Amino acid sequence: xxxxxxxxxxxxxxxxxxxxxxxxxxxxxxxxxxxxxxxxxxxxxxxxxxxxxxxxxxxxxxxxxxxxxxxxxxxxxxxxxxxxxxxxxxxxxxxxxxxxxxxxxxxxxxxxxxxxxxxxxxxxxxxxxxxxxxxxxxxxxxxxxxxxxxxxxxxxxxxxxxxxxxxxxxxxxxxxxxxxxxxxxxxxxxxxxxxxxxxxxxxxxxxxxxxxxxxxxxxxxxxxxxxxxxxxxxxxxxxxxxxxxxxxxxxxxxxxxxxxxxxxxxxxxxxxxxxxxxxxxxxxxxxxxxxxxx
Numbered sequence: 001x002x003x004x005x006x007x008x009x010x011x012x013x014x015x016x017x018x019x020x021x022x023x024x025x026x027x028x029x030x031x032x033x034x035x036x037x038x039x040x041x042x043x044x045x046x047x048x049x050x051x052x053x054x055x056x057x058x059x060x061x062x063x064x065x066x067x068x069x070x071x072x073x074x075x076x077x078x079x080x081x082x083x084x085x086x087x088x089x090x091x092x093x094x095x096x097x098x099x100x101x102x103x104x105x106x107x108x109x110x111x112x113x114x115x116x117x118x119x120x121x122x123x124x125x126x127x128x129x130x131x132x133x134x135x136x137x138x139x140x141x142x143x144x145x146x147x148x149x150x151x152x153x154x155x156x157x158x159x160x161x162x163x164x165x166x167x168x169x170x171x172x173x174x175x176x177x178x179x180x181x182x183x184x185x186x187x188x189x190x191x192x193x194x195x196x197x198x199x200x201x202x203x204x205x206x207x208x209x210x211x212x213x214x215x216x217x218x219x220x221x222x223x224x225x226x227x228x229x230x231x232x233x234x235x236x237x238x239x240x241x242x243x244x245x246x247x248x249x250x251x252x253x254x255x256x257x258x259x260x261x262x263x264x265x266x267x268x269x270x271x272x273x274x275x276x277x278x279x280x281x282x283x284x285x286x287x288x289x290x291x292x293x294x
Contacts, residue, residue, distance in 0.1 A: 084150035
C-alpha cells in the first residue's frame with residue numbers, strides 16, 4: 001500500500017543533551033520571601049498610618065484596604081499551591097516515530113512529542129524547563145510564586161494581579177491622605193512608616209498596570225504569553241514526511257479550541273501541509289480524531 005509507505009518514514013529526532021536539574025530550594029525561598037514581604041509591609045501599614053486614621057474616625061480606609069489585603073494574600077497563597085494543569089507522564093510505548101494528528105476545521109495538525117514526559121502533547125501544552133512538567137494551556141512560569149500558570153490556575157493569576165494592583169493603589173492613597181492630614185504634626189514613626197510603605201507601592205503600580213494590559217490583550221486575542229516568542233519549530237526538528245517526498249516544516253495557524261469549558265477560543269498548532277499546498281493524508285490509524293464541540 002503506497003499510503004502506508006508514505007506515512008512511516010519519519011526521521012529520528014535528535015535527543016537534546018541532558019541538563020542538570022535546577023535547584024528547587026532557591027526558587028522556593030524566593031516565593032516564600034515574597035509572601036513574607038507582603039505580610040510585613042501589610043502589618044506595618046495597618047499598625048501605623050492606618051491605625052492613626054482609624055483612631056480619628058476614618059474607618060473606610062482600614063475596611064477597604066483590609067478586604068483587598070485578605071484577597072491578595074488568598075490569591076497569592078492559592079497560586080503558590082495550585083495545580084497549573086499538569087499532565088502525567090506517558091510511556092515509551094507510543095514512541096516519537098508515531099505521528100498523531102488532530103483534525104480541526106477539516107485540517108490536520110500534528111501533535112508534538114515531549115521527550116521528557118514521553119507522550120504527544122495536546123494543543124497548547126508546553127514543557128516547563130523549570131518545573132520539568134508538561135502543563136496544559138501553558139501561559140508562562142511565574143518565578144514570583146515558583147509555579148507555572150496554565151489551564152487550572154490562570155484565574156488565580158489574574159485575580160492576584162488585579163487584587164495586588166488595587167491593594168497597592170489603596171495603600172498609596174491611604175498613606176498620602178495620612179501624610180496630608182498630619183502635616184501640622186511633627187515627624188513621627190507613623191510618618192516614617194507611611195513613606196516606607198508608599199515608596200514600594202508606587203514602584204509596583206506601574207509594572208502591575210502594564211501586566212494587566214498585556215494579559216487583557218492576550219485574553220482578548222485568545223493567546224498565551226509563550227506563543228509570542230519566536231518560532232522554534234526547526235530547532236526541535238518538527239515536520240512530517242509527505243506523499244510528495246518533501247519534509248515540510250509547516251507553519252502556525254490559529255484554530256478553534258479542541259476542548260470547550262475554561263479554555264480560550266483558539267489554539268496554535270502545527271498544520272501538516274506539503275510545500276505544494278495539498279494536505280498530507282497518512283493512514284487513519286495514525287490519526288487521533290477529535291470531535292469539535294459546537
